[in-house]
Amino acid sequence: xxxxxxxxxxxxxxxxxxxxxxxxxxxxxxxxxxxxxxxxxxxxxxxxxxxxxxxxxxxxxxxxxxxxxxxxxxxxxxxxxxxxxxxxxxxxxxxxxxxxxxxxxxxxxxxxxxxxxxxxxxxxxxxxxxxxxxxxxxxxxxxxxxxxxxxxxxxxxxxxxxxxxxxxxxxxxxxxxxxxxxxxxxxxxxxxxxxxxxxxxxxxxxxxxxxxxxxxxxxxxxxxxxxxxxxxxxxxxxxxxxxxxxxxxxxxxxxxxxxxxxxxxxxxxxxxxxxxx
Numbered sequence: 372x373x374x375x376x377x378x379x380x381x382x383x384x385x386x387x388x389x390x391x392x393x394x395x396x397x398x399x400x401x402x403x404x405x406x407x408x409x410x411x412x413x414x415x416x417x418x419x420x421x422x423x424x425x426x427x428x429x430x431x432x433x434x435x436x437x438x439x440x441x442x443x444x445x446x447x448x449x450x451x452x453x454x455x456x457x458x459x460x461x462x463x464x465x466x467x468x469x470x471x472x473x474x475x476x477x478x479x480x481x482x483x484x485x486x487x488x489x490x491x492x493x494x495x496x497x498x499x500x501x502x503x504x505x506x507x508x509x510x511x512x513x514x515x516x517x518x519x520x521x522x523x524x525x526x527x528x529x530x531x532x533x534x535x536x537x538x539x540x541x542x543x544x545x546x547x548x549x550x551x552x553x554x555x556x557x558x559x560x561x562x563x564x565x566x567x568x569x570x571x572x573x574x575x576x577x578x579x580x581x582x583x584x585x586x587x588x589x590x591x592x593x594x595x596x597x598x599x600x601x602x603x604x605x606x607x608x609x610x611x612x613x614x615x616x617x618x619x620x621x622x623x624x625x626x627x628x629x630x631x632x633x634x635x636x637x638x639x640x641x642x643x644x645x646x647x648x
Contacts, residue, residue, distance in 0.1 A: 396617050401580035402634045403644050405588055405612060406622065408548035408578065410648050411511060412534050413596045413603055419482065419499060419517075420568065421598055422446070422461060423490045442472035459484040466505045474601050480504035488519075491528060495519045506648075513537035513548075523555070530554040530570075537578070543647075550576035552590070558597075569597040588612045588622075600628035602646060 422443075444464030448457070466479030480503035488495030499515035516533040523529055530553075537548040552574035559568035572594050577587045592608025605624040612620040618637045622644075625631065630646045 396636065396638050398582070399634055399639070399642050399644055400582050401584045401586055401614060402612055402620050402622055403647070404544060404546045404580035405548070405576065405578065405586060405610075406632055406644060406646050407544070407648055408537060408539055408546045409550070409576065410602055410646050411506065411509065411539060412513070412515075412537055412548065412550070413572075414506075414601055414648075415482065415499070415501075415504075415511075415515070416517070416532065417596065417598055417601075418461065419484060419497070419515075420491075421566075423459065423484070423486070423497075424568075442476075442478055455488065457486045459486065463504075466507075476601075477507050478505065491519055493519055493521045493528075508541045508543075509648075510540045511538070528556040530556070532572070532574075544581045546578060546580060548576065548578035550574065552576075557595075566598050569595055571595050572603075584614050584617075586612050586614050594624070601648070602628055602630055604628060 442463065443461055445460075445462040447460035447462065461482040461484070463478040463480055463482075466477055472478055480501065482504060483500045483502060485498045486495065487497075490497065495518075497515070497517040499517065501512055501514070504511045514535050516531075516535070518531045520529040520531055532550065532552040532554050534548065534550045537546075537550075539546040539548065552572045554570050554572045557569050557571050559566075573590045573592075575587065575589050577585070579585045589611045590608070591611065592605065594603060594605040594608045594610075596603045603624060604626055606626045608623070610622040612622060614620070620634055620636045623633050630648070632644045632646065634642045634644050
């Protein structure tokens with residue numbers, strides 16, 4: 372009798388494990404965390420690119436800046452426009468200050484950018500570090516390395532974007548995120564007006580979501596971000612997410628500027644996911 376009970380308990384234990392795995396395999400929170408982190412860090416690049424292009428201290432002599440961004444409290448420059456090494460600080464002041472951003476986000480803290488070369492000339496290297504940086508309720512940490520690889524045969528500028536030690540925290544989330552993206556500027560190469568610039572990106576990202584699940588993501592196809600839209604978007608592309616011991620997730624974005632995406636896997640034909648940013 373005791374042996375029969377033991378066998379039954381073992382069987383129930385295995386059934387519970389199977390239920391747990393199946394339940395986890397329908398979870399969408401890790402995909403949402405990845406999409407939020409990707410949006411946040413690409414948004415930082417949008418701001419750095421716009422201001423670095425617009426300001427005449429960071430491009431070759433002769434351009435006139437008409438930078439208008441009430442979101443920034445102060446912009447600091449520490450070197451002359453002719454110096455090879457330049458430092459740019461973008462100071463957003465304190466979160467919840469009266470200054471508002473054009474995209475209605477409330478930003479605070481500082482971005483420190485060190486530039487080796489004349490942005491956006493070929494082989495220019497940017498290093499970006501975050502100091503007490505926050506957007507709305509999100510506290511954001513990490514560092515960027517952004518290298519202009521060169522110009523391709525079509526006249527498009529090519530970049531390598533690396534995010535290291537990315538970390539996002541709020542009362543609702545704790546996300547670790549890193550990426551290594553190949554970026555091509557497909558539109559808007561006419562300086563010095565950056566507002567129509569469009570970038571295609573592909574590559575890999577990895578991290579850990581709020582639930583504790585680690586993940587790796589490969590970006591395939593045509594994925595874009597630009598200076599007009601705060602969210603990434605895609606056409607004929609997919610992001611493939613791998614989570615240990617779970618089935619692959621396939622994430623697709625709209626080709627319009629919206630805060631939603633779709634995810635599917637073997638257990639979910641289609642799920643709508645909201646990017647909470």
